[in-house]
Amino acid sequence: MLRSLDIRDMLIIERLSLDFHPGLNVLTGETGAGKSILLDALGFVLGWRGRAELVRAGAAQGEVTAVFDLPVGHAARAVLEEAGLAPEDELILRRVNAADGRKTAYVNDRRTSGEVLRALSDTLVELHGQHDDRGLLDPRGHRTLLDSFAATDPLRAATRAAWSALAAARKRMAAAEAALAAAKGEEDYLRHAVAELDKLDPQPGEEASLDTRRRAMQGAARIREDVLRAVHALGNDGAEGLMRDATRWLDGAAEAADGRLDAPMAALTRATIELADAAQGVEEALDALSFDPAELEAAEERLFAIRALARKHGVLADDLGTFAGDLRLRLSAIDGGEGNLRALSAEVATATAAYDAAAAALTEARREASGRLDLAMAAELGPLKMERAVFRTDVTPGDAGPEGRDAVAFTVATNPGAPAGPLNRIASGGELSRFLLALKVCLAQGADAVTMIFDEIDRGVGGATADAVGRRLARLAEGAQVLVVTHSPQVAAKGAQHWRVEKRVTGEVTTSSVVPLSPSERVDELARMLAGESVTDAARDAARALLDG
Known part of the structure; x- marks a missing residue:
């Protein structure tokens, strides 16, 4: 207020x-x-x-x-x-x-x-x-006014909720359709890429392991020849054979040397033992450096294949397995997309039926209220000396939305047989005032x-x-x-x-x-409104009669 x-x-x-x-x-x-x-x-x-x-x-x-x-x-x-x-x-x-x-x-x-x-x-x-132009003459507000008259708040709340649910279902459906269409556009690529990755089946850490093994075999190939020469130099055809010969020769001469060869022979024995240990170690090293050239070729081939796939897809070699999993998910979306679309389509159909039912109930309430409003207006227009005028509330199909799918317009015909039309186009100034007042009262x-x-x-x-x-x-x-x-x-x-x-x-x-105005001043003001500039006692009496009436 x-x-x-x-x-x-x-x-x-x-x-x-x-x-x-x-x-x-x-x-x-x-x-x-x-x-x-x-x-x-x-x-x-x-x-x-x-x-x-x-x-x-x-x-x-x-x-x-x-x-x-x-x-x-x-x-x-x-x-x-x-x-x-x-x-x-x-x-x-x-x-x-x-x-x-x-x-x-x-x-x-x-x-x-x-x-x-x-x-x-x-x-x-x-x-x-x-x-x-802010209220009753604005056709955009007529539906709201009719809803107020009809007390449709619960029905409109149900319709808004049903519309929101329908809009959400349609949005999910559209998103799924767009995703499926986009996925189908790359289906050939996905299937080829997944097949290629599945065939190679790269494992996390495998690239580093292969690289280490490859480097080791490459290094072994470079030093194995020298190690092999050392084996020959230390073996029977080399130092070991010569030391055995020297031991045999000195052993035959020791008795005649009056002990002069005892110390050299002991040293030679010790050296023979050390030489044997060295020869055994070098042979073990040679065995460790032995590899199958086919194994090196296979390791290099797999390492290069893994690195090539990583470059091709723009990911790290250790991430190829995860990348393959992502591609499989996208493929599964394609494979299961049609079924998902069918389920979403069923959701849309259910939501549509719920909205249709809610909107239909709201339409029915509006149509019923429009009849009551027209009767109420007829009762108000008679005393306003417009008993021949016809007021009508038109409820017609409109665009569907959260407030239902009805268009509402107030129309009038000022005389029987005259065409009906919008309030502000059909009624004259005085008629319009009375229409507005009657409508506001209703x-x-x-x-x-x-x-x-x-x-x-x-x-x-x-x-x-x-x-x-x-x-x-x-x-x-x-x-x-x-x-x-x-x-x-x-x-x-x-x-x-x-x-x-x-x-x-x-x-x-x-x-x-x-x-x-005080009561007496009010009498004078009404008398002025009745009689004009010259206020008479008769005008005052008429003013008092109006106030008493």
């Missing part, structure tokens, strides 16, 4: 403070007194786009502050939380317009953007009038959280019709807050609070003010 509005230096308002109340609040005044300025100021603080020049002439800046009460659960609280602003029971909107055109907005004294103000305004205020469920503003919605009507308009505005204001800018005394008489907008000229300065 709008609790107060404070305006400083805006257009022809120098300073103005208004305290509003629940129920029907009416503002009256002569044409040009500044009633529209109040709406301009309220629209400014709510972030609406309006006049470019708002600052009062000679002022450095203009400022508007609006205070709203926010009960628990009010939709504005969610907007505040999304904007990073802490919700409170009192919401203070303030917006400053500098003389150079710069605008600054605050929410509860925290600076914010015009977008946040506009998002808040959608939850705080509804403006209705002959040029209303759709008023839950409107107590929103301040409804009707800007001269009674224009073009008078007498009993204006009285009917006033009665419906008063009924709409029960348990809610309604602000009405009106020239109709029949409407003004139904207000719970009444303000008169006045324009004064002091010197060459024009200012506008708003005055709350």
Whole structure:
């Protein structure tokens, strides 16, 4: 609910403070007194786009502050939380317009953007009038209005959940199809590469092992010839044979040498033993250096094959086994892809059936509610002197989406046999006002959280019709807050609070003010609205009759 509005230096308002109340609040005044300025100021603080020049002439800046009460659960609280602003029971909107055109907005004294103000305004205020393009005249909002009338929240929640599930199933299906198509594009490569890797079957660490073995065999080939020469030099045909001959010769001469050969022969015996050990070691080394040339060729061939595959696939030799496993997985995706697609297709079909059922239930609820709304509108249009007009809620097939697959449009025919069409194209100004009022009365469920503003919605009507308009505005204001800018005394008489907008000229300065009316002042204001400039006792009596009625 709008609790107060404070305006400083805006257009022809120098300073103005208004305290509003629940129920029907009416503002009256002569044409040009500044009633529209109040709406301009309220629209400014709510972030609406309006006049470019708002600052009062000679002022450095203009400022508007609006205070709203926010009960628990009010939709504005969610907007505040999304904007990073802490919700409170009192919401203070303030917006400053500098003389150079710069605008600054605050929410509860925290600076914010015009977008946040506009998002808040959608939850705080509804403006209705002959040029209303934010509410009932906007066909894009008709489905939401019908859903509110029909109380379809549970059905819409089920439809949104079914749509989300269907969208997720379709996304998985599309991803699987894309993956399968991409995999099939490289199927020949995958099968060839896997066959090649499986045939070679490289093992982790094998490349290093083969390289070490190959180097060892290559080294053995280079030194084995020298080792073999050493074996021959130390063997029977070499040193060992000569030492045996020397031992035999000295042994035959030892008896005649009177012991002179004993020491040399002992040394020769020791040398023979050492020589035998050396010869045995060299022979063992020769045996160790022995290899099969075919084995070297096979090792080199496998080592080169492993390194070639690693280069071909751009991986390390030790990673070839893992790489082969990855290729096998991609192949298995192809081999099992068709079966996976069949399973996903079944999921899509199940999700589609669930969405169809939820959307059909929502469509049925909307069609049933559209009939009730049309009947309710017919009941409201009669007292508004539009009993010959026909209001119809059309529910037609539309594009499927999270809110169902229905298109909703409000159409009217002002006379029997006349073609039906959109509200803003068929109805005249006065008719349009009454259509909007009747529709708002029918759709008023839950409107107590929103301040409804009707800007001269009674224009073009008078007498009993204006009285009917006033009665419906008063009924709409029960348990809610309604602000009405009106020239109709029949409407003004139904207000719970009444303000008169006045324009004064002091010197060459024009200012506008708003005055709350006492009961006697209210009689005079209604008499002025009835009789014009010359207020007579008869006009006052008529005004009292309106207030009593």
